[in-house]
Amino acid sequence: MVANHELQRAEEWSGLRGFTNLLYKENRAWWGTRRWWINALLWTGMLGGLAAMVVFMLPTIAQATDDPAVAKAGGPIPFGLEMGRTVFFELGAMALAIGVIILCQDLIVDEKQTGLTEWLLAKPVTRRAYVLAKLVASALAVMILLVALPSLACYLLLSARVGSFFPFLPFLGGVGIMIVHTLFYLTLTLMLGTLFNSRPPILGIALGVLLGGNLLAGFLKPLLSVTPLLLGKVASLTAGSQPLPPELLLYPVIASVLWSVIFIVVAVVRFEKTEF
Amino acid sequence: MNQTHDHVIRTDGLSKSFGDVQVLKSVNLAVPAHSIFGFLGPNGAGKTTLxxxxxxxxxxTGGSGTIFGRDVVRESVAIxxxxxxxxxxxxxxxYMTARENLTFAANFFFSGPQPKIRERCEEMLELVGLRDKADRPIKNFSGGEKQRLGIALAQVNYPDLxxxxxxxxxxxxxxxQEVLEVMxxxxxxxxxxxxxxxLDDVQxxxxxxxxxxxGRLLTSGPIExxxxxxxxxVYTLIVKEAPQGFSERLAGLSWVTHVSAPETAGASVWQIGVSDEAAAETALLRFVLEDQNVTVTEFSRKKYELEEIFMELVKGESDGRQS
Structure with missing residues (x-):
């Protein structure tokens, strides 16, 4: 029989008690099940495939047309590269946001409904640790599976088409902006999970912000500076080494980061007050 | 040990309301160390909330509670x-097996050494008789097996409570039966x-x-x-045809608190309440048998079933609320 004094007590900063073990559980949910390779294949295949189609097939089609945009881009291949980059970053950002919302909608709600949260919070863990473990594990998995792998695929495709390495740092900048965009929707969905006890309002609000926000921005231009609505375009331009005015580059990025921080704070505060 | 530490759990005027509904009403509870404390109540009584x-x-929403002398609100994680x-x-x-769930639960409390943690988990599996199923998916477990695994998970840190x-x-x-045996x-x-x-389990x-x-605590104490x-x-005495003045003579004993005798066919069933149990044990039957006219057919200390007590208290409280 192993007595308690034979075991080392788990030592952690009291404000994040239980974080390490909860993070292990969350990581296990992503990486210890088939979830990781399904998402890796799905997103790399989908975004990489889309970019490949545009990068390799569009120049052939463009060659047969007299589209002035092709000439402006410098020929069919540069036109294909520009369109491929645009499709990957602009359409990709939108697709990733939808993906993150769907993948993370039940991060907290599911455990609240099944009673697992109640059991976990009856252990020596802080509620802050519970929320942050979910955030860190999901952010890591989403960034690797949904952003990094498809981005790598896209970069290799662009490089293959160019015949040499595509400019790396601008592309990395574009990926960074796409990460900010994705994090915004991840933290929004996480926060909504602490505010609601069922999936429909979470999905409705998060998708409403994503899809409805673009419509609203048509009437209210300043929204573009304080939301991530423009980040897909900004990422695409950045990756293409195209100059951007600071108000177009900095404001939406800073605003999106701030929003993400606010969402995390609200999620933690709300979860601290929730009764189970 | 002072009084606070004799009791693992202590609540003073603990109350809880959800909106206008008061679920707990000033509950004062004291749970002594090393007891198996049955917390009884009908569905919706407020047991789970407490x-x-x-x-x-x-x-x-009101009152206070301590466990191991620590405040349940401010020192919850330490508790x-x-x-x-x-x-x-x-x-x-x-997505974890029974063994993995146990290790996961143990890791909230202990960081190592890993062989000892594994050994502890094996002990828990042995305790609840699930060693042979430790690596099977939990979804295939029966209700009893899940409950036993739940107890193993609750016990993995050898808790004081x-x-x-x-x-x-x-x-x-x-x-x-299996769960009660584990308890x-x-x-x-x-x-x-x-x-x-x-109620049978409690008894x-x-x-x-x-x-x-x-939401109201009706009674609390040792089960006896x-x-x-x-x-x-209370002692029950069954006699054949009690002589006149028998009731008065019993009531005259200094440690008898009350006497009642509902008549049944051919016999009297007397209920005799006493304040001094030791005196009653040695002297009550002797006193009754001194009277040559009394034939005693049965003498015993009255034992209630918990169900009787429970029904009486719960029904009594409901009646009291209606009147």
């Missing part, structure tokens, strides 16, 4: 270091505070009991004391 307050899952909890519906991390919410209510008789095995190591509405394993109804009923110690 347990959740103790665990820091729900905040009280939970020493507690094991089994919810009404045990929950597990579904085990809080079990309706540990046997959803089980068939065999499953209930009895644990009694020498820890204090067990469990809620239930299965079998508990040494102390509290009864809660509509509760089973004595609210009238204190």
């Amino acid at each position: 347990m959740k307050i103790l665990l820091g899952l729900v905040r009280p 939970r270091e020493r507690i094991g909890y089994l919810p009404q519906q045990p929950r597990f991390v579904e 085990l809080i079990l919410d309706e540990p046997a209510s959803a089980l068939d008789p065999l499953g209930r 009895e095995r644990l009694r020498k190591h820890t204090t067990v505070f469990y809620s239930t509405h299965i 079998r394993v508990s040494d102390r009991v509290a009864i809660l109804n509509r 004391q509760i089973l004595n009923g609210r009238d204190g110690v």
Whole structure:
């Protein structure tokens, strides 16, 4: 029989008690099940495939047309590269946001409904640790599976088409902006999970912000500076080494980061007050 | 040890309201160390709410509570270091096996050495008889097996206090039996505070009991004391044709508190309440038999069934509220 004094007590900063073990559980949910390779294949295949189609097939089609945009881009291949980059970053950002919302909608709600949260919070863990473990594990998995792998695929495709390495740092900048965009929707969905006890309002609000926000921005231009609505375009331009005015580059990025921080704070505060 | 530390759990005027609904009404509860404390009450009495307050899952709206002398609101995490909890519906991390769930639960309390943690988990599996199923998917477990795994998870840190919410209510008789046996095995190591509405189980394993109804604590104390009923110690005496003045002579004894004799066919069943149990044990029957005209057919100390006490208290409280 192993007595308690034979075991080392788990030592952690009291404000994040239980974080390490909860993070292990969350990581296990992503990486210890088939979830990781399904998402890796799905997103790399989908975004990489889309970019490949545009990068390799569009120049052939463009060659047969007299589209002035092709000439402006410098020929069919540069036109294909520009369109491929645009499709990957602009359409990709939108697709990733939808993906993150769907993948993370039940991060907290599911455990609240099944009673697992109640059991976990009856252990020596802080509620802050519970929320942050979910955030860190999901952010890591989403960034690797949904952003990094498809981005790598896209970069290799662009490089293959160019015949040499595509400019790396601008592309990395574009990926960074796409990460900010994705994090915004991840933290929004996480926060909504602490505010609601069922999936429909979470999905409705998060998708409403994503899809409805673009419509609203048509009437209210300043929204573009304080939301991530423009980040897909900004990422695409950045990756293409195209100059951007600071108000177009900095404001939406800073605003999106701030929003993400606010969402995390609200999620933690709300979860601290929730009764189970 | 001072009085606070003699009691593992203590609540003073603990109250909880959800909107206009008052779920707990100034509950004063004291759970002594190393007891198996049965927390009884009908569905909706507030048992689970009280347990959740103790665990820091729900905040009280009034009063206070301590566990191990620590405040249940301000020092909840430190309290939970020493507690094991089994919810009404045990929950597990579904993508982990029983053994993995145990290791995961143990890692909340211990960081190593890993071989010792594994050994502890094996002990727990042995305790609840699940060693042969430890690596099977939990979704294939029966209700009884899930409940036993839940107890193992609650016990993995060798807690000083085990809080079990309706540990046997959803089980068939065999499953209930298994769970009660596990509880009895644990009694020498820890204090067990469990809620239930299965009175037979309480009478079998508990040494102390509290009864809660509509958020109000109706009674609390050692089970023998509760089973004595609210009238204190009562003896039942069945005699054939009691002579005149028999009742008055009994009532004249200094330690007899009350005498009642409902008539039945051919015999009188006397209920004699006493204030001095020792005196009654040695002198009551002797006193009765001194009268040559009395034929005693039965003499025993009245024992209530917990169900009688429970029904009387709960019904009495409901009647009192209606009147």
